[in-house]
Amino acid sequence: MMNSTSVPTDSSSYADIIQPFAGYHQDELNVLLHLVTTPIGIIGALSLLNRITTTGKSTVALCVIYAIALTLDNGVSLATSVLTMCIMISCAIFAAKMNMNVVLSLLTLAAGYGLQDLAHYYTGEPTFQGATWGSGTSPVEEAMSLFTMHVYYLLPLILDVASENMRYVVALSPLMVFTYGNYFIDSHCTGIPHTFQKDRMMKGNLSSAEERASLECIRQWAVSQNPPREKTSHWWVADLGKDAHDAFERIEHSDTIQKIFQERFNKSDGLFSSGYKVDVVRGMNEVYISGPNRKGTSDEVFFTEHIDGPYGFFPFASLYRCILGLDMNTEISTIFTSYERRETVQTGDFVAFDFHREPHLIAANNNAPNKDYRIVLKLHYVVYPTSMAMFGNMLHWMTVKYNEAFRALFLFTLTPSDPWSAFVGEYLVNGFTKLWNGVHKQIGLANLFYVMTALSLAYTLNNSMVMVLLTSYVHYCRYISTYYIRKNVNYGYFKRDAFFFKTVSMTILAYFVFNPILTSKMRAEEFFVLYMPQLLLAAFGIFVSSMATVALGMSGTYFGIELGFVKADYQFVKSFPYNIFPHPMILGQVVAFGTLFTIPHMHDGTVCPMWYIPLHIALYLTHMTQEIFDYHDGTPWYKMKSKSE
DSSP, X not given: OOOOOOOOTTOOSHHHHHHHHXXXXXXXXXXXXHHHHHHHHHHHHHHHHHHHHTOSHHHHHHHHHHHHHHHHOTTSOHHHHXXXXXXXXXXXXXXXXHOOOHHXXXXXXXXXXXXXXXXXXXXXXXXXXXXXXXXXXXXXXXXXXXXXXXXXHHHHHHHHHSOHXXXXXXXXXXXXXXXXXXXXXXXXXXXXXXXXXXXXXXXXXXXXXXXXXXXXXXXXXXXXXXXXXSSOEEEEGXXXXXXXXXXXXXXXXXXXXXXXXXXXXXXXXXXXXXOEEEEEOGXXXXXXXXXXXXXXXXXXXXXXOBOSOSOTTOSSOEEEEEEEEOSOOOSEEXXXXXXXXXXXXXXXXXXXXXXXXXOEEEEEOTTSOOSSOOEEEEEEEEEEEGGGHHHHHHHHHHXXXXXXXXXXXXXXXXXXXXXXXXXXXXIIIHHHHHHHHHHHHHTXXXXXXXXXXXXXXXXXXXXXXXXXXXXXXXXXXXXXXXHHHOTTBOHHHHHHHHHHHHHHHHHHHHHHHTHHHHTTSSOHHHHHHHTHHHHHHHHHHHHXXXXXXXXXXXXXXXXXXXTTSSOOOTTOOOSTTTTTSSSHHHHHHHHHHHHHHTSGGGXXXXXXXXXXXXXXXXXXXXXXXXXXXXOSSSOOGGGSOXXXX
């Protein structure tokens, strides 16, 4: 089948071993399997190291040192060294996240090793080990030397013998980890967009005598500074008087606040069993007195829907802002648009939300104006898995620096003294804020990264079905899982994600349907004449489904009744098409899909695989069955007593 190459007995470098190694790894499937099994073994080894050293920092440091050592090796190219470092760090992240015990780490290491031999057996290629140091014919010292070189160089060797496409796939591993980390940002997430996502906002109240005394101490100090009523005022913690400073420190470390975080970021989580750590971000904490909405300055940002920070793409870690009231505020509220919730914090009340991910705005109730200053504390906490301290520390530092820079820009535009500062405040600050908020609200950075990953894999593998499989069916899975769980839903994100992925899915469907026109295989006139009956029936199905959406409204369409966001009875809709068809939204889509399936290129494999449309129909019917029987984690509606009884 192939000619194996012997290894020189005096081999001591990468250049000596690469050619003989390649002789035993010529089968592309064998190499592809090695690109899977090798990281499995590395994850096991790094997980074992984590257990021995009781920290994940040592594994990351080892990965970096190893990559640097490879870079200095004349036989290893810079590209291979960089790619190796990316894979090693990705493996270190997975090893830290999985937090396996010693036995499981050893089993994973052994699995990586054993699966490599199995790959050779399956593809019919002899092993490099069997022909060299494992043959039993080499002296012990020489065998140990070859074994050490094999282990040390294994990953770069596999990368160098891999085809160009496979190398590109491996190069995407950091992007895949990055995407995964954007979905896995607390102990209730799964790391993929297909599953239910919980509400990430938290709130509570500081009610103990000691806590209330500390709040009053801070408030009295702030009022004693005679802040102006016509604009906002801010004091960092370091600027406070001694008593107020000490009181602020006590509030930062309040057991009540810490308990809220611990309940949300569960320490007993199965994947991050070592728990999450909550650190105070002292460099951002402040006393804040709010002013009126002032058109044309950066103050307007806060009365416009916005996201406070720019690092919503940061994996695994979150930075929370906690707004804590110091008075009986009745006028100023914070509206969290994702949850359709309005919070008016008063003395001791606090609400915590993700600084970099949560859209919100400030609203004033002119019918209930405050009679005195409205003073709040802005507390900040960075939350991350204890095994992911590098991400938490990095997000901490980057956010503090961003906040300092934004504060300087904010003050520059607060009272515009010239056309330039007015332009910066009105168009740059406010304009970018609206744009960034729009990206988060309509698309979501995690979703954007997921689609980019799918596209990159499809392009690299030269297989469009990778993109189809990864993106066409996400919204169905999200429907089913959200409908089932229901409790504490991040409703805004559910609607956003479901709509976004359905849009991606329907775009792919449209491309397949009109592919003969788009690829110039058929003239448009010919296409529409030939398939007019199917297109009209499909259009009718889409029309019925669309009218069902109109009848329910967007919130009703996305389970607003079932999730408790729309106060209405299950059978409140009596208008078309609900007065004619049962479950018209789903049945209309099924009719459209079924009709399109009869078009030859939609089932004969020339444009899309035969299973493409049947899988759409199967998932829709699965969800319809779920709706008919109201299958969820609770009592079905038909078993409940009527609300009128």
